[in-house]
Amino acid sequence: MGGYCYVLHTMRNLVIHTAFPGDLILLTPLLDRLRRESDLEWLGLVVNPACAPLFHGDPRLDELIVYDKRGRDKGWSAFRQLVRQLKALRVDRVIVPHRSLRSSALAWFSDAYERVGFASAVGTLAYTELVYDNRALHEVERNLALAGPRDEQDPAQAMPTLHKDPAEEARVRSSFEERGLLLPVAMAPASLWATKCWPASHFGRLADLILEATPADIVLLGGPADQALCQEVAAEVHNCRKHRVHNLAGAFTLRESFQALRLCRLALVNDSAPLHLAQAAGVPTFAIFGSTVPEFGFGPRGQRDRIFQHRLECVPCGIHGHRRCPLGTLACLQDLDPQEILPAVLELFATQRTMEGAQT
Secondary structure, three states, X not given: OOOOOOOOOOEEEEEEOOOOHXXXXXXXXXXXXXXXXXXXXXXXXXXXXXXXXHHOOOOOOOEEEEOOOOOOOOOHHHHHHHHHHHHHHOOOEEEEOOOOHHHHHHHHHOOOOEEEEXXXXXXXXXXXXXXXXXXXXXXXXXXXXXXXXXXXXXXXXXXXXXXXXXXXXXXHHHHHHHOOOOOEEEEEOOOOOHHHOOOHHHHHHHHHHHHHHOOOEEEEOOOHHHHHHHHHHHHOOOHXXXXXXXXXXXXXXXXXXXXXXXXXXXXXXXXXXXXXXXXXXXXXXXXEOOOOOHHHOOOOOOOOOEEEOOOOOOOOOOOOOOOOOOOOOOHHHHOOOHHHOHHHHHHHHHHHHHHHHHHO
């Protein structure tokens, strides 16, 4: 008696996104979504060297490909070498959240029969499917749209995630314990763009107000280049409270900073990568916006998160930040007083204490 033989085709998916670390953190809900697909056989990710540490050992990925487009892989020869590497992977579908011509070209030469990108990308002829880049949505939701409508999870509820590493967590926890940090509050005062940086004096004043009103400790986070800025913040704190300010800029790797944020009660950040790192860590995030606006799709998404901003007539003054204020005043940030943020901090702490009391 004859019968039918059904062969389930499994998919090999490659995601190309060689942007900033914050952009890659916002990509992670898409990786979660792809990993949930029943027909997924293999998932790879192409990133730049700055973002690679975020995904080393990530169980969602079968392969991580590092493309140093501005360093050792700069130029046509290295590009062709990467193309050969991508062709050898024999992927079925390439998804490109990055909107650059180079990323579109990589998709075109990959030999994938499905190539998905945004309709706003440069080089749209490279794609077999174009997705409307809905600027009214959060970047997380825009990225999720690239995978199509097949998913039970509400995109509006999706949050960034990074995998947890027990060894990293142990190192950071040990560092916190050595300093006696029982109620740590993280501050990340740096940004690549000057018009996204709330002044160090304001961060310092807010730190002093928090220390005066609560038993918290302030943990200053950033890279090695941010040590001096963090020292400026610490210098604003009253001498009798300075011992409760811990300048840890440069002390942790990017992944360890994520682990540090997981141990904090609150993260106070600019519109920059630490905002997204805090979101992935699941810590309440208070974000300070200056020349950009949350409507661009890069603000915090959690129920306990808050956004602080003075909406002047000149805001926003661009999609990205600037090296200096076009008007020379930086009023959108200078005029945001630390006293305006303190009540929300105290309210959050009171809520946390109530929740902790209910659990005991």
